[in-house]
Amino acid sequence: MDGFLNLDALTCHPVSEDSVCLCCRDALTHHEYMTAHLQRVRACTLHIERRRQRQEGQNLIRHILLNDAHQHTHIIASVWISLAALPGSVHQQLIESDLPLGHILATLGIAPNFVDRYFFRCDAQRWGQNIQPYSVCSQGHFGRAHTLTDAHGRTLARVREWVA
Numbered sequence: 001m002d003g004f005l006n007l008d009a010l011t012c013h014p015v016s017e018d019s020v021c022l023c024c025r026d027a028l029t030h031h032e033y034m035t036a037h038l039q040r041v042r043a044c045t046l047h048i049e050r051r052r053q054r055q056e057g058q059n060l061i062r063h064i065l066l067n068d069a070h071q072h073t074h075i076i077a078s079v080w081i082s083l084a085a086l087p088g089s090v091h092q093q094l095i096e097s098d099l100p101l102g103h104i105l106a107t108l109g110i111a112p113n114f115v116d117r118y119f120f121r122c123d124a125q126r127w128g129q130n131i132q133p134y135s136v137c138s139q140g141h142f143g144r145a146h147t148l149t150d151a152h153g154r155t156l157a158r159v160r161e162w163v164a
């Protein structure tokens, strides 16, 4: 866990979808759960590596990497999850397992529904120790942010994801 960047302190500049570098678009402009989407378009198997996690009451906050079998990082994400909005049957899974949030939501029959989405770019910088990006964009680090809701519009999670 040592040496990992504090994602919540990163300065990110909002950009239009058209300004997202072409090399990052396949990872950011889709409307599916991230892990399932990338596994399909990049034909790889991804797993989560949790770098930071803390629980504050009914809120679970975690910083994760999405890595492939070669330990290359595809996505870096800061995820805020509302445990109160999700059934108790998956709380332990969310807190203890490395299953992607999208996978857990899919098993609950919750389809991906994103609101308040925007894209951003961060100035190039080191992510921290032991991170080997899957690819490197010459224009910096692009990402997206959105709120994940259920069919009734209830907030389930807030997510910021960067292409590593």
Ligand SMILES: [Zn+2]
Pocket: 021, 022, 023, 024, 136, 137, 138, 139
């Ligand atoms: Zn690029």
